[in-house]
Amino acid sequence: MNEDNSREWRLNTVLPVSYYVKNSANIFGLENPDILGFGTEGPGSRRLVVIDLKVSELYLKQIIEYLIKYKIDYHVVILDATETKKNIDTLLYLLKEIESFGLSRKNEPILAVGGGVLLDIVGLAANLYRRGVPYICVPTTLLGLVDASVGAKTSINFENRRNRLGSYYPPIAAYIDKSFLETLEPIEISSGIGEILKMAVVKDLALFEILKSHGRTLYESKFLDCEYADEVINRSVKGMIDELQENLWEKNLKRLVDFGHSFSPIPEMRSLVDDNVPTLTHGQAVTLDVIFSSVISFIRGKLSSQGVVDIIKVAREVGLPTHHPYFADSNILMEALNDTIKHRNGDQNLPIPIEIGTSLFVNDLTYDEIKEAAQSMQAFHDEVN
Ligand SMILES: NC(=O)c1ccc[n+]([C@@H]2O[C@H](COP(=O)([O-])OP(=O)(O)OC[C@H]3O[C@@H](n4cnc5c(N)ncnc54)[C@H](O)[C@@H]3O)[C@@H](O)[C@H]2O)c1
Structure with missing residues (x-):
């Protein structure tokens, strides 16, 4: 044959x-x-x-x-x-x-x-x-x-x-x-608000405004006795679904929902085994990344300093951390970014807010900028009441 x-x-x-x-x-x-x-x-x-x-x-x-x-x-x-x-x-x-x-x-x-x-x-x-x-x-x-x-x-x-x-x-x-x-323990309520804050800062100004005005009540009432609770949950879910609907298989590695997840994975994991630093929940780590990425935007002349201050204030109101030793350590942050670059197939694709509620992607962040942003984040943390 x-x-x-x-x-x-x-x-x-x-x-x-x-x-x-x-x-x-x-x-x-x-x-x-x-x-x-x-x-x-x-x-x-x-x-x-x-x-x-x-x-x-x-x-x-x-x-x-x-x-x-x-x-x-x-x-x-x-x-x-x-x-x-x-x-x-x-x-x-x-x-x-x-x-x-x-x-x-x-x-x-x-x-x-x-x-x-x-x-x-x-x-x-x-x-x-x-x-x-x-x-x-x-x-x-x-x-x-x-x-x-x-x-x-x-x-x-x-x-x-x-x-x-x-x-x-x-x-x-x-x-x-x-x-x-x-x-749920209060720390886990805050942790969840961390993911909501991510969504608000990167793509939903109205959601951010609700958090700004009612974050404390949402947190203290555990979303059970606050008239904005359902709207906050629904906006967050809808925001997520809108992003996934277009790109479920992540063919496009520029993803807004990766905001807060560029620098945080290594600090989060390492904090679980390092007795010298506070342990981070997922939402806490995401929040620190949200603040850090927002500070990068500020350094680049995009997000206003008031924008960064507002984000930090919201985080504080709901019991989220606004600084951590790992987010002051440019080497760990660089290591985290390098791992993220592998995850994003060679690109940084860092979502950063231009102003609260709208964003762009950065692909040319340098080590020096990371160092400057880490110092600046610490300064914001010290100055914001
Ligand atoms: N698959 C995805 O798309 C996706 C998205 C975001 C996060 N995650 C993952 O989710 C994880 C974080 O999840 P999490 O924040 O829910 O933490 P978790 O699952 O660790 O739960 C936090 C704590 O709350 C307790 N708990 C749960 N429900 C409770 C309740 N009703 N009352 C009292 N205690 C309760 C748990 O026992 C645990 O101690 C991370 O591993 C992250 O990677 C996955």
Whole structure:
């Protein structure tokens, strides 16, 4: 037989993505059917519930009552989903649990209930298991509500690097129920506001104005007793969705939502293991990066000094840090930028605000500017009351 070795093929296909993000008050209230909108229902149906340890202590009883009412068999996996345990061991543990549950491929969506760390791990496990099984996100932190639930990304940390292993794998649905915030520690409320502040500064002046006038009330009331709470959450989610809709697979590496994430990953990770500096939550690290990047803009004659002052004041009002030893260390900041450049395929692509609510991308930041910005950020911190 005469083989034709010169032949070649190209397979072109598209992967449509559609997922649902919905405000759903009291998601595990006995009369709320939302969570059962996907997968099989009624006798014989099953769900695997993967829940954060602290969240399980507060809400598991209610979740079980809910599943019993709807005659759903369940198995619960409790993960101590902290940033230091967002690793391959936890991922493998969860995958083994999924295997021993014998999860059906399409009609038993995993219920992921917890903060951003838990959602990231469950999302990755769901993506890997049988090359992808559905999962539903129920975020229980503010950061989870406004960012991780919508983000469509999954990850674990690896070799001391944040989110080094991961994938794009959105849940089939994410339900936003702010009543979970009632039990959240104040530091985690601030942390979530850090991601909201990012969105406000880079692309939403109206959101920034709300934070400026009502940030303190939002923070103190945990978004539960402030007339602007829903608007702030909705604007943040919508802002995120608008960015992702156009660029979910990050083909374009100029991403506004990377604001606050250019210099922060290394300081955040390193702060978890360095006893000599204050530990940073994700939202705290993002906030410091927001301020630092805004100071770069100021040095370049774009953002006014009043703009920087306003950002710092908002951060302070909601209990966020406005300085940190790592953000005064130009070598660490340069190291962080170099890692970011690899992530952005050789470009800096640094979003910086021109004025609050509008931005541009910078690709020529120098070490000297980083040094100057670090000093200037410290000076702003010292001078702003
Ligand atoms: N996938 C994405 O698009 C995306 C986007 C942003 C952030 N993230 C990831 O999210 C993580 C940060 O998430 P986070 O800020 O939610 O932190 P987290 O998941 O660590 O939760 C913070 C703390 O709050 C506790 N907690 C959670 N819900 C609670 C509740 N209702 N009441 C009381 N305590 C509660 C947790 O036990 C934990 O101690 C980071 O790892 C980050 O990489 C992912």
